[in-house]
Amino acid sequence: MRASPFVVGIGALRKAPGTRRAERREGVIPGLRVSGSEVPEGGEVVVDVVLELVPAGAIVRGTVEAPWAGECRRCLGEARGRARTEVWEVFEEQHDPEQTYPLHGDQLDLEPMARDAVLLELPLAPLCKVGCRGLCPTCGADRNVGDCDCEQTVGDPRWAALDALREN
Template sequence: MPTPSNPYRVNVRDLVHRPGEMREKQLTFAVPEQLGAAAVVVPEGTELELDLRLEGLHDGILVSADVRTTAFGECVRCLDPVVIPVEVEFQELFAYSQDEAYDYLVHDDHVDCEPVVRDAVVLSLPFQPVCREDCPGLDPETGERLADAGPREPREVIDPRWAVLEGLALEHDESRKHNENTGTTS
């Protein structure tokens, strides 16, 4: 069983230096610290499920896991809340001795899965979450949700660098109308 202070820590005493031995464990706990720091995160206290397969090898303990949890954030287009189910897998060797080839070690007959789970979950989170793939976002002028606005004619946006020419076109039209009304030519 994991210790209360670190729910990611798993006792592997019965597998240490026993190649060929295998155990399966299921852990469910509240995430003690937020996972992620961008537009979508797994907040502290969110339930996380770990289905572990622990295998004794000559070099260490091979940990294979399925991780399930839920991430929360907001749509980057319309700012509506989004809830994203997270399901990831990982496989990592926890070595018995310090070696450059291995990133993780077995410590005091335990493996600490926290850094591996954190990396797997955070890397699976979308960089720019959306509430739906075809989310139209917000109107750039009014800020209203375009999905709620319904169909409408697109506005003609004039580049401000050409605004002076718009004024010249109006003057030309007025001059032409004046000439037509008075019967003069320019």
């Protein structure tokens, strides 16, 4: 099995307590998907953190970033972006699954933390761009491309007056 790019050896750090070490690791983490978006195939998760050893384990803080792709919630076109989030987590031998991540001897695996961070940050209802105009609910035309005829009709006050008459 190929060694995970997210496993950091901390043996040297243990021998020099109180020191910090910056680590930048990148790699593919499969299955990063929520209902509205996902990390596309081959998209690499970037973990950029500082490790600090403490008596109970290690503190890891920094950022996790990954590309995402999904379907725009308004126009159903392709939406893309980068999810970026800050992390500040504790890794310990006697870990509490609700609060901390496990540490196995001199091996600290950043992948479970990176997975959780990306899953929380992936957009559930993405937009292709700020201000996407979406599809016309009547004819389905993409309003980003141009106005359709029905839009003008809806906006015409004479039609609104006729509609009001019909409703009476």
